[in-house]
Amino acid sequence: MSLQNPTGNLINGQVLWLLAVAISGVASIMGAVNFVTTIARMRAPGMTWFRMPVFVWTVLAAQIIQLFGLPALTAGAVMLLLDLTVGTTFFDPAKGGDPVLFQHFFWFYSHPAVYVIILPVFGIFSEILPVYARKPLFGYKVVAISSLIITGLSAIVWVHHMFASGTPGWMRMIFMATTMLISVPTGIKVFAWVATIWGGKLRLNTAMLFALGGLVMFVFSGITGIMLAAVPVDIHVNNTYFVVGHFHYVIYGAVVMGIYAAIYHWFPKMTGRLYSEGLGKLHFALTFIGTNLNFFPMHPLGLQGMPRRVASYDPEFTFWNVVASLGAFLLGMSTLPFILNMIGSWVQGEKAPKNPWRAIGLEWLLSSPPTVENFEELPIVVSEPYGYGKSDPLVSNPDELEVAHEPN
Amino acid sequence: MTNLATESIAASQPTMPGAPNDWKRFFSFSTDHKVIGIQYLVTSFFFFLVGGIFAMIIRGELITPEADLVDRTVYNAMFTMHGTVMLFLWTFPCLLGLGNYLVPLMIGARDMAFPRLNAVAFWMVPIFGAILMASFLVPGGPAQAGWWA
Numbered sequence: 310m311s312l313q314n315p316t317g318n319l320i321n322g323q324v325l326w327l328l329a330v331a332i333s334g335v336a337s338i339m340g341a342v343n344f345v346t347t348i349a350r351m352r353a354p355g356m357t358w359f360r361m362p363v364f365v366w367t368v369l370a371a372q373i374i375q376l377f378g379l380p381a382l383t384a385g386a387v388m389l390l391l392d393l394t395v396g397t398t399f400f401d402p403a404k405g406g407d408p409v410l411f412q413h414f415f416w417f418y419s420h421p422a423v424y425v426i427i428l429p430v431f432g433i434f435s436e437i438l439p440v441y442a443r444k445p446l447f448g449y450k451v452v453a454i455s456s457l458i459i460t461g462l463s464a465i466v467w468v469h470h471m472f473a474s475g476t477p478g479w480m481r482m483i484f485m486a487t488t489m490l491i492s493v494p495t496g497i498k499v500f501a502w503v504a505t506i507w508g509g510k511l512r513l514n515t516a517m518l519f520a521l522g523g524l525v526m527f528v529f530s531g532i533t534g535i536m537l538a539a540v541p542v543d544i545h546v547n548n549t550y551f552v553v554g555h556f557h558y559v560i561y562g563a564v565v566m567g568i569y570a571a572i573y574h575w576f577p578k579m580t581g582r583l584y585s586e587g588l589g590k591l592h593f594a595l596t597f598i599g600t601n602l603n604f605f606p607m608h609p610l611g612l613q614g615m616p617r618r619v620a621s622y623d624p625e626f627t628f629w630n631v632v633a634s635l636g637a638f639l640l641g642m643s644t645l646p647f648i649l650n651m652i653g654s655w656v657q658g659e660k661a662p663k664n665p666w667r668a669i670g671l672e673w674l675l676s677s678p679p680t681v682e683n684f685e686e687l688p689i690v691v692s693e694p695y696g697y698g699k700s701d702p703l704v705s706n707p708d709e710l711e712v713a714h715e716p717n
Numbered sequence: 718m719t720n721l722a723t724e725s726i727a728a729s730q731p732t733m734p735g736a737p738n739d740w741k742r743f744f745s746f747s748t749d750h751k752v753i754g755i756q757y758l759v760t761s762f763f764f765f766l767v768g769g770i771f772a773m774i775i776r777g778e779l780i781t782p783e784a785d786l787v788d789r790t791v792y793n794a795m796f797t798m799h800g801t802v803m804l805f806l807w808t809f810p811c812l813l814g815l816g817n818y819l820v821p822l823m824i825g826a827r828d829m830a831f832p833r834l835n836a837v838a839f840w841m842v843p844i845f846g847a848i849l850m851a852s853f854l855v856p857g858g859p860a861q862a863g864w865w866a
Contacts, residue, residue, distance in 0.1 A: 320855050321852075321855055321856065321857050322794070322852040322855060322857055322858055322859040322860040322861070323860045323861075323862065325848055325849065325851060325852040325855065325859075325860070326797070326801065326849065326852060326859070326860035328845075328848055329801075329805070329845040329846075329848045329849040330801075330805065330845075332841055332844065332845040332848070333805045333809075333841075333842075333845050335841070336838045336841035336842060336845070337809065337813075337838075339834055339837065339838040339841075340813055340835070340838045342831070342834070343829050343830055343831050343834055343835050343838070344816060344820065344829075346830040346831065347820060347821065347824075347826060347829045347830040348820065348824060350830060351821070351824060351826035351829075351830055352824045352825065352826070353824060353825025353826065354825075356824050356825050361823070361824060362823045364819060364820075364823060365820055365823050365824055368816045368820055371812075372816075415864065419864070422804070425809070425812075426804075426808045426809065426812060429812045429815065429816060430812075433815075560803070560808065564808055565808075568808075568811055568812065568815070571815050572758070572815075575815075575818070575819065579751070579754075579755060579818060603776075618793070618796060618863060620778050620779075620784040620787075620789050620792040620793075621782060621783050621784035622779070622782050623782065624782045626782070627781075627782055630779050630780065630782075631780055633776065633779070634776040634777065634779055634780035635780075637772060637773065637775075637776035638773065638776070640769075641769055641772070641773050644765075644766065644769065670823060671822055671823055671824070671825050672819065672822035672823060675822070678751065679751065679822065681749055681751075682749075682827040682828065683751075683821065683822055683826070683827050683828075684825065684826075684827055687825055687827075688825045690825065
């Protein structure tokens, strides 16, 4: 951490950064309170906990993390802001403060934060795979509960970011074990998704391609994650590009691909229009190739010892860096067909019906887009989610959910 | 079929589809979770592109072994801002947008539990985004310390 203030100005980049992070923390806590309350108190009649779609479970699990984690980050940011502006010395070792304390504040939130990001993406996979495989989600209850197990474990893993910060050996062992334990609930989920699509008749549209691509990338990043959890490996590759490669496989490979999958899947519901499959598949191809070209080379670079956060490097690292940069430019270009598709389809795409994917879920019983306040009469839910291949109705009053409209 | 609406805190007036003020609700202090969800998604995607430009500068610098494209302090600012923007202004708000749009629909609710709190939480995103971007204008430029603050 740096307490430098090269300009001597009170308003400098670092102060604004901390201010932004603190405000972001407050805003996210407000959001988290809202989500947890909504999910606990606002469910429709018959929507019991174990009838909730997995996406709702994962949002709940993620927002609980925000509730216990964000106060630490926000407090750390405010304390550092005070150090920099009014001269407190929480983190200044010259005056009795402790810089490692900032690392604790930071990582106590910022490791769970990656679960805040990835959990809803797990929910997205769990929603999308059954629709396009036409099969119920395998092991629904276990998948739902494993989200909460990840929430619990996420609170006790943060020190794995600090194996090289003078952490005592016994503490490293404990946090190595808890970090590796995370692979159990996530492994359960991956198994359930593979079992869901196993033997299904897959419809490979853009949303499904992004979901499958994201799943593959997540498995890869999960393997490097387990490698990093092992103390000897972590010490060896600490502060190298291996860590950067692992992180970007999770964030771009799994999270951004999952977000794209969700945007394509629910685009007809949100806008009332269908997107262009051709542009969508082009977007997927560019994204998948670009992600691997960009982030795979970071693994060999890291293992060879190239440090992160540097602007220049030894010429022996040139080859993989050129590959990574070309992949990055491809990834930059991959957003162009997406932007074109979203704007073009929203303005003049084909009109979407209520349920273009024959998906099962309350949102698909409403017109696209749903009207203000969604439901004229609240749905009465009478069956489990993901009833693909079964004939049970989801609600007992499907015709009363909306005011009657004249045909379009 | 569509029955979109102009929203404000006080009034919720249904309008005909395609009405000229349709798009304006996305720029208003709407309390409709579906409008807020799309506000989150579009705002966060804008910042995704901003963070992407920072990434292009980082990778442009790293395509050759020498530090020849940008000054080292600019490079440090780029990776710091790339990480900050991509996490706090892209992935978090984007997933909040999806959650905002989908959770009430999926559980059969008419809106979030606290619609105005929801709107306030959203409008803080462009505010702290602007504060972060303003750091390009102050003497010394943006933060350069990565996650070490």
